[in-house]
Structures are given as structure tokens and as C-alpha cells.
Amino acid sequence: MTTAVLAASDQPKRLPGDLAIWFFILAELLAFAVFFAAYAFARASHVAEFNLYQQTLDRNAGALNTVLLISGSWFVARAVQAAHRDDSASIGRNLLLGWLCGAGFLVVKGFEYAAKFGAGISLSTNTFYMFYISLTFFHFMHVLLGMVILTVLWFQARKGVYGTHEANGLESGAAYWHMVDLLWIVLFPLVYVMR
Amino acid sequence: MDALKNPIHRAWLVLLMATGITWYLGEVGAAGTGAIVAMLLIAFIKGRLVILDFMELRGAPRLWRFLLEGWMLLVSALILLAYALSLR
Numbered sequence: 201m202t203t204a205v206l207a208a209s210d211q212p213k214r215l216p217g218d219l220a221i222w223f224f225i226l227a228e229l230l231a232f233a234v235f236f237a238a239y240a241f242a243r244a245s246h247v248a249e250f251n252l253y254q255q256t257l258d259r260n261a262g263a264l265n266t267v268l269l270i271s272g273s274w275f276v277a278r279a280v281q282a283a284h285r286d287d288s289a290s291i292g293r294n295l296l297l298g299w300l301c302g303a304g305f306l307v308v309k310g311f312e313y314a315a316k317f318g319a320g321i322s323l324s325t326n327t328f329y330m331f332y333i334s335l336t337f338f339h340f341m342h343v344l345l346g347m348v349i350l351t352v353l354w355f356q357a358r359k360g361v362y363g364t365h366e367a368n369g370l371e372s373g374a375a376y377w378h379m380v381d382l383l384w385i386v387l388f389p390l391v392y393v394m395r
Numbered sequence: 396m397d398a399l400k401n402p403i404h405r406a407w408l409v410l411l412m413a414t415g416i417t418w419y420l421g422e423v424g425a426a427g428t429g430a431i432v433a434m435l436l437i438a439f440i441k442g443r444l445v446i447l448d449f450m451e452l453r454g455a456p457r458l459w460r461f462l463l464e465g466w467m468l469l470v471s472a473l474i475l476l477a478y479a480l481s482l483r
Binding site: 214230236237245247259267278280281378381382385386388393395 | 406455480481
């Protein structure tokens, strides 16, 4: 086998970031899987109620928030790529842009909650709203934690911690941020659109 | 189109378009088996792009790639099963 073939086919497999963050992500994903299944099976026995109250949700806000999380994830993926080519200015800039997307998500969600709570809707209104509020709020807290992580990464990046010599911390935080995006990719169609 | 050689730029574009399709299905009031299957398929494709390109698990040890792709499959299957039960 020539070296060229070796380089192309036998690139060492590498898990980005720390192994521990992937166990944590797996645990989080499983918790949400239970939550998603609980919603879907509760709906199966309350179809009329779920179809009726789903209509009161703001689908545009939900779709806008999908765009914000997808873009936030993209910016953070760009920050990781920047670290691998030692472009420190680009790491910081992209982390900041990703953080701003997260902030946008929280603002949109804030308006959505204000409208619902203003209309007197609460966890005890009915089964659908119980799931809508608890599922989206559980996810909201994950966006918030993701933004705390991005803030730490940004300060670290400004100190020049990340580059080709070290990207583990950055990759670990990025993996968590992508998980937040991945969860919303299921949550949005499930709760806002599927009927 | 040099930018499209970067997998994360491609993924971002596809994710945006897929989100547009799901939003549109909601706007036209798509409902029932066809709509649910279409939306699950779109979510599965989107989730896979995030897992393989953003999380960079395409070049990771197979175990981790399969664990996350398996999660996506598990969630989609449970939602589909619950929907099938709701038709009874």
C-alpha cells in the first residue's frame, strides 16, 4: 500500500473534545428521549386536545428559533475550524456570533412565554400546555447553560488558549452547544407542527 | 463555489432549507400519516447533519457515531409508534 492510500483511508479516528462530555451528552439525550416519548404517547390518548391547543402556538417564533440555533451551531463549528488553523481572531468572533444567536433564541422564547402566561396559561391548564411549558422550559435552561459555556470559551479564546496546540476544551463546549441544537430539531416539529 | 466544499457550510444551508420545509408544512396545515412521516424524515436528516458535520462525528470512532445516530433513530421510531397508536 502506498503512503497516499494510507493517508486517505486510514486517517486515525478521533472523537472531538473530552470523552466525559460525550457521556454527559448521551445522558442528556436519553433524558430528552424519555420526555419526547412521554409527549408523543400522552398525545396518543388526547389527540383532539393536543391538535386543538397546538394551534395556539406561535409556529413562526418556533421556526425562527430553529434558524437561530442552527446558525448558532454553525458559528461555533466555524470557531472550532478556526482553532485548527490557528486563526484566533476568528475563534473569538464566531463564538460571540454563536452566543448572540443563543441570546436571540431566549428573547424570542421570552416573548412567546409572555404571550402564553399573559393569556393565563400555566402548567395546570391542561395536559398539552403542561408538556409544552415543561419541555420547552427544560430545553430553555439548556440553551442558557450553553451560553454560559460559550462565555467561558470566549474568555479562554481571548487569552489565546485555543489553537492547533489545544482545542479539547473548545471542542467539548461546542459539542454541548450542538446537542442543544439537535434537541430543538426534534422538539420544534414534534410540539409545534406534527398533528 | 469554494465555500460549499466546507461540510459545515453545506450542512448549514441544508438545515435552513429543511427548516423552511417544516415551517411550510405547518403553514398549509399538513396533518396525518404522510405529514408526520415527512417531518420525521426531515428531522432525521437534520439531526444527522448536526451529528456528522457540526459535532464532527463522521471521523469519530464508530461507536460514538452510531450511539448518536441511534438516538435519532430511537426518538423517531418512538414518535412514529405513538402516532400509530393514536390512530386506533
